[in-house]
Amino acid sequence: MSFITVNNLWKEYGDQVILENLNLSVKQGEFCTLVGASGCGKSTFLKMLLGQETQTRGELLLEGEAFPGEPDRNRGIVFQRYSVFPHLTVRQNVLMGLELEQKPWLGKLFGGARKVALEKVDDMLESVGLSPSANKWPHELSGGMQQRLAIAQSLIMRPRVLLLDEPFGALDPGIRGDMHDLLLKLWQETGTTIFMVTHDLKEGFYLGTRLLVFDKVRNDPHDPQAFGATITYDLPIGQTDRKLFEDIHQSVSETARNQAA
């Protein structure tokens, strides 16, 4: 049985169609990258996976069960910005999830339990390369380090699904390369299922096991919102060549221009 199943899924806001007729089946441990023009429903789909939005029609199933209607500890998220807590140090940020899980009322760990949890935290910080900054405040970190922290904060909960919403969109290209390596390493170590939304088609081609292109098949020049987007390409990574890249690039850019017009 597939891990995540999407059957004939539609999302509409009033008469504005965002997603139409989405069908997808994802196995556990896959790393899917979602690309497409802005306004093509990538982020909306991610929000549905997160439990922040619900579909208008169709099914969205996790191991055969409907998705929970609100975010929970099984689905981690990293946003482009504001994912970490400014009032906690790096270490406290990563510790947070463990504390919340073990202490429903106090929300804080003390003594021995805290020591055990902190060992886990320090291992996690080590693997994302933040050990030297463990006691810094988030505002003292660079953008790339903040995103490392956000990833560590989510992964320490061992979520079944990790959702990334343009996590590297605000970073310099050089830093982005480092972050790709880190993400692939962590994915191999943890075996968690990842969905990553990106604007960058190249990023989508390079990372992960599967590329999902969200695009509009139909377009009404007089009413750009009349038709929704769907998955136009569903490619295993590795089967991609230059020609295909150009085709997708052209199609996505065209949609972007239509959206803007």
Next chain:
Amino acid sequence: MRMINHHPGRVSATLLGLLPFLLIMLIYSLASQERLADNPNDKLLPGLEQMTAAVDRMAFQEDRRSGDYLMWQDTTASLARLGMGVGIAASLALMVGILNGVLPLVRANLAPLVSALSMVPPLAILPILFIVFGLGELSKVMLIVIGTAPIMMRDVAQRVRELPGEQLIKIQTLGANSWQVITRMALPQVLPRLIDAVRLSLGPAWLFLIAAEAIASTEGLGYRIFLVRRYLAMDVILPYVIWITILAIVIDQCLRLANRRLFPWYNAGGH
């Protein structure tokens, strides 16, 4: 060069800042001297000599009738009322503001009431407070609470809602329940903002304090000012006003420093 690009240096900025104070003092002392030259018993613009004599009498000599040092007695009475009023108002603001900001059901239920209450002119209900709570301490403290709490409640709720939505989602994905969202995310981030709100509310709080003391009291800075007004005792009123101003500045600066010390992440641009 344009005016907007002229920046003063450190020394000239200090001098420019001092200049208005010096000018006011100069104008006052000239006017005072002139009136005192006409009539040495003039009460309207007392000179430095009369004012220091008055302060000495009020602050450093026992009152002949009661045996108290009046200025200190007035100060402690007023500060106790102010502290209690602002303290209660801030605690209420924190509770109601956070619940309003975090829980949509409470917001739907309470936000309209809080908005309406914040529009009631507090001095208009002062008579009601006197009738309900009597002329004692309670009615004065209540006036400060009613005058400052609703606005602080709105401010706190607004600050909570300004926290990035991403954080609210993130903490839910870390498994937080509603209570933990309040205690681990909203409360700690709103505390420094509450201190800022208290600083802004201190002005109105002083206003309500002095108004209440002026009408019904037996001690307090506002009571004293309004009492000696009957004798045109400007030599007492002016030092009292200066003293109140100094107290207000000191309290404000203490809060500012406490905010810096307690919440280093907040003041270093971590929000």
